[in-house]
Amino acid sequence: xAKTTQPPSMDCAEGRAANLPCNHSTISGNEYVYWYRQxxxxxxxxxxxxxxxxxxxxxxxxxxxxDRKSSTLILPHATLxxxxxxxxxxxxxxxxxxxxxxxxxxxxxxxxx
Amino acid sequence: xxxxxxxPSRDICQRGTSLTIQCQVDSQVTMMFWYRQQPGQSLTxxxxxxxxxxxTYESGFVIDKFPISRPNLTFSTLTVSNxxxxxxxxxxxxxxxxxxxFFGEGSRLTVL
Numbered sequence: 001x002a003k004t005t006q007p008p009s010m011d012c013a014e015g016r017a018a019n020l021p022c023n024h025s026t027i028s029g030n031e032y033v034y035w036y037r038q039x040x041x042x043x044x045x046x047x048x049x050x051x052x053x054x055x056x057x058x059x060x061x062x063x064x065x066x067d068r069k070s071s072t073l074i075l076p077h078a079t080l081x082x083x084x085x086x087x088x089x090x091x092x093x094x095x096x097x098x099x100x101x102x103x104x105x106x107x108x109x110x111x112x113x
Numbered sequence: 114x115x116x117x118x119x120x121p122s123r124d125i126c127q128r129g130t131s132l133t134i135q136c137q138v139d140s141q142v143t144m145m146f147w148y149r150q151q152p153g154q155s156l157t158x159x160x161x162x163x164x165x166x167x168x169t170y171e172s173g174f175v176i177d178k179f180p181i182s183r184p185n186l187t188f189s190t191l192t193v194s195n196x197x198x199x200x201x202x203x204x205x206x207x208x209x210x211x212x213x214x215f216f217g218e219g220s221r222l223t224v225l
Contacts, residue, residue: 034213043117043205043216044156087155096161097209098146099171103156 003027004088009108012082018075020107022088025069031092033064034101035073037084044087044103047073078111085109115140115208117217125223126196133192134220136206141186146207146214147179156205162189196224 005023012018024033034049048055048062050071055062061074075082086107091100116139126132136145147159159179160168168181182190193200203219 032212041203041219041221043207043218044214046114046210046213046215049213097144097214098148098158098161098207101158101214105155 003031003090003102004104006086006088006104006107008105009110011110011112012075012078014080014111014113015077018078018082018109018111020073020075020086020088020109021070022072023070024088024090027068027090028092031090033062033068033071034089034091035060035062036087036089036103037082038087038106039081039084047086078109080111080113083109083111115142115210115215117206117208117215119204119206119217119220121220122218123221123223125225128197128224130196131192131194132196132222133190134204134206134222136189136191136217138187138208142208143186144209145183145189146209147181147189147191148205148207148216150203150205150219152201159191159204193222196222198224200224 032049032051035047036044038044048060050062064071087103118137120135145162148156150156158171159174160170162168162181162183164183164186180192201224203221205219206217207214
């Protein structure tokens with residue numbers, strides 16, 4: 001079972017920041033938080049991951065709370081092409097990657113014009 | 114990042130037949146993973162394919178139904194055997210990077 005809880009759907013206006021929340025209250029000290037997205041009919045795309053510090057890359061920012069029980073993925077200026085299902089995953093850093101990446105239902109983000 | 118190519122991208126098959134999906138990676142990787150995504154659902158791991166050994170299947174998936182080959186470090190195939198309409202899904206190949214998983218574009222199978 002997935003170790004994360006996400007809202008099933010969210011809307012965001014084009015050009016505004018999209019803030020996608022994720023709860024992972026049972027996260028362990030050695031588990032990372034990963035975000036993927038899946039645009040319709042495509043394979044999942046890696047976005048970002050972090051352990052406890054906030055992270056930023058060219059796609060998004062990841063904000064992890066101090067107690068690590070929740071996180072937020074931020075798309076700073078959402079475009080229509082960001083419409084997708086976003087998956088928040090927690091996993092240990094070692095072991096079988098396939099078994100450790102457990103995909104839940106995710107959040108369906110709709111960016112509206 | 115790894116570039117993963119899957120063939121076919123989509124296919125329509127008759128029940129009782131089989132379909133073999135190919136996955137080619139542009140670099141050598143130790144483990145490759147096969148996932149299934151049923152309509153409207155999330156991804157489910159089918160098996161882990163290591164080069165030179167038999168694939169390891171997850172609960173609910175068996176080798177007779179989903180035979181996997183892994184002849185070298187850049188290639189794998191997944192066969193879906195004795196097709197039924199319930200096998201209609203997207204099948205995805207994946208490899209691990211330095212800390213993440215990379216996915217192919219998937220193979221969409223429709224069984225009539």
